[in-house]
Amino acid sequence: MKDAREQIFASIREALQTLPERKPHPGPPSGAADPRWLAEETDAAALFLKRAAAAGTKVFTDAEACADWLRGLSARVVLLAENVTELTVDALSFAEVVSVFDRNDPDRIDASVTRAAAAIAETGTVVLTDETTPDRLAALAPWTHVVVVRRGEIHRSVADALAALPDDPNVIWVTGPSKTADVEGILIQGVHGPGEQAVLLI
Amino acid sequence: MAEQQIDQFTRRLDGKVRRAVRENSAAGTAKRAEILAADYGDPTPLRRLAGEIRQHAIENLDVHLAKAEDSLKRNGAEVHYAVTAGDACRVVSDILSRAGARKVVKSKSMVTEEIELNGHLEAEGIESVETDLGEYIVQIDGDHPSHIVKPIIHKSREDIARSFEREGLGDYDDDPETITRRARAWLRRKYFEADAAITGANFVTADSGRLVLVTNEGNSRFCLAATRLHIALVGIEKVVSGDADLAVLLNLLARSATGQQLTVYTEFIQGPAGSGRPSGPRETHVVFVDNRRTEVLASDCREILRCIRCGACLNVCPVYRQATGHAYRGVYPGPVGAVLTPLLAGKDFPAFADLPKASSLCGACNEVCPVDIPIPDLLLRLRNRAHAERLPSPGSPPMGPFAAMASRPWLWRMALRSGRVMDVGPVQKIPVPWMRAWLNTRTLPEWRGGKFRAWMRDRRKGGDET
Incomplete structure (x- = not known):
């Protein structure tokens, strides 16, 4: 018996043989996928904040305001990733601050603060990678997740972000809190991931 | 003459279910239209471009699939191929048994529905838990998804609350927020186990x-954060040439499926997480599944392989809205299912040859399709195939009597003159079964037959033409 790979490729080639010619690639989309309002937006940071808020993400441009918000949520245990310098243990003195996610007690941590690799203005998206978020669970399991983005890291469009996709085993774009509308079309936040997603733009 | 199977199903359908599906689908269609208009004005050029990108991908599948395999291997993933549904299931259970894995968490995947993977794993003694909320509910109910994107569009919160109570997830509570929190807590344990x-x-x-x-x-994301072994089942037609294509496809997919700019989590997986990482799979396996896709590629309906599974054609379809997903008797309901299910049935094509007729050919499915699949044309091609294979056609009035009349002028004239009797008596009562079946759901207009011929005759007599 031919192996499965060989068999599938033979079937594909046989199927395609009947085509008089094969459709060429239409070429790079060069802006075709950009929403029509994107060109008018010149300030990437302002657009990012606006779109992130529209997607249900809390936005902060001031570390102190962000820490106050966490305190207001009565976060008692906060995971502060080691590569975050914008928020400090001192700023989070109201909480017990830890740096490691314990998978044996996944719900102990109320909030986590981790670093983004990049962001996308068009959609208000933050980009996480294994490089900047070594423990995927730390940015996913806690109810509240704050991700720190620097202004220089914002891509203007989805197309720009795709052109700059990092070479990383896992890149994830996060646009708002985890949500579902499976039950009667009613929107509920915080299904498996954060119910509160926030960004701190510095 | 028998009714079409889809009509039989629809007749038995609970009115509450029909209303829920109709309202939810209509809301989906409205949200899609709103965001596309706001962001692109007329989305047609973008849909055409996406269609070209996908058509290119499938017409060059030999090249792109081979390239995808090389790239994935370079990134550290293992690549497998499976010709049939059974092969695909075996590849998966082989990988699992080699790793000694007994418990699996699953993220929603239509191809795994298609190959009935959960049943196979259960038979092998492997626990497999669906983690998408809707799919989880479908699983505990022993049900099937009735929509590609909204699997439990046919269930009410009361249904779900009863299922949760039965499964020991807490006392009866039909608040959607409570349902979601209970699923969060329960499935969280499953991820870590x-x-x-x-x-x-x-x-x-x-x-x-x-x-x-x-x-x-x-x-x-939780599946790929909590476990150490990842198996992705992928239909061979899912391959696109490159990252740049995704700008068009991702923008259209989220807007068409749920009216969002982007889906909340868009994950790009190259391979296993690096050694020393505290989370993420150590092994990544990609199983490319044929399961008759190459037969579809060889057919005159290959455009259906462009499909990106957004569900927009279900939401907009007047037949889907009335009949609901289970009426289509397959994994893929709605217009896309009416094309795909008969094609993927192989030798069982005759058993599903009625599905392409479950359409008024209104063309709405084509208009909303993010990859511009000419679904009505494909439905017609499948109807022709059924006709050419001389398959029975329940629900269609026989065309023989019409053909006999239309090809004999004297008979035609007589029929036109005598048709007026239909205005007199209740036509629905005519004891010809196929006429009754057809007229049950239709009202005939007042008979106007013969007027054009009379007008032509008078016009000639009057000698208006010089």
Whole structure:
């Protein structure tokens, strides 16, 4: 018996043989996928904040305001990733601050603060990678997740972000809190991931 | 003459279910139209471009699939191929048994529905838990998804609350927020207990070897954060040439499916997490599944392989809205299912040859399709195939009597003159079964037959033409 790979490729080639010619690639989309309002937006940071808020993400441009918000949520245990310098243990003195996610007690941590690799203005998206978020669970399991983005890291469009996709085993774009509308079309936040997603733009 | 099967199903359908599906689908169609108009004005050029990107991908599948395999291997993933549904299931259970994995968490995937993977794993003694909220409910109910994107569109919160009570997830409570929190807590335990994660993929890029996975709940991300072994089952047609294509496809997919700019979690997976990482799979396996896709590629309906599974054609379809998903008797309901199910049935094509007739050919499915699939044309091609194979056609009035009349002028004239009797008596009562079946759901207009001929005759007599 031919192996499965060989068999599938033979079937594909046989199927395609009947085509008089094969459709060429239409070429790079060069802006075709950009929403029509994107060109008018010149300030990437302002657009990012606006779109992130529209997607249900809390936005902060001031570390102190962000820490106050966490305190207001009565976060008692906060995971502060080691590569975050914008928020400090001192700023989070109201909480017990830890740096490691314990998978044996996944719900102990109320909030986590981790670093983004990049962001996308068009959609208000933050980009996480294994490089900047070594423990995927730390940015996913806690109810509240704050991700720190620097202004220089914002891509203007989805197309720009795709052109700059990092070479990383896992890149994830996060646009708002985890949500579902499976039950009667009613929107509920915080299904498996954060119910509160926030960004701190510095 | 028998009714079409889809009509039989629809007749038995609970009115509450029909109303829920109709309202939810209509809301989906409205949200899609609103965001596309706001962001692109007329989305047609973008839909055409996406169609060209996907058509290119499938017409060059030999090249792109080989390239995707090379790229994935370079990124550290293992690549497998499966010709049939059974082969695909065996490849998965082999990988699991080699790793000694007994418990699996699954992220929503249509191809795994298609190959009935959960049943296979259960038979092998492997626990496989769906983690998408809707799919989880479908699983505990022993049900089937009735929509590609909204699997439990046919269930009410009361149904779900009763299922949760039965499964020991707490006392009866039909508040959607409570339902979601209980599922969060329950499935969280499952993620951490699991030895492996099984997902599908929305796209695979040939140039960079990335699996692209989108979810709103974050369940696929949790699967890939909590477990150490990842198996992705991917239909061979999911391959696109490169990352750049995704700008068009991702923008259209989220807007068409749920009216969002982007799905909440869009994940790009190249391979296993680096050694020393505290989370993420140590092994990544990609299983490319044929399961008759190459037969579809060889057919005159290959455009259906462009499909990116957004569900927009279900939402907009007047037949889907009335009949609901289970009426289509397959994994893929709605217009896309009416094309795909008969094609993927292979030798069982005759058993599903009625599905392409479950359409008024209004063309709405084509108009909303993010990859511009000419679904009405494909439905017609499948109807022709059924006709050419001389398959019975329940629900269609026999055309023989009409053909006999239309080809004999004297008989035609007589029929036109005598047709007026239909205005007199109740036509529905005529004891010809096929006429009754047809007229049950239709009202005949007042008879106007023969007027044009009379007008022509008078016109000639009057000698208006010189």
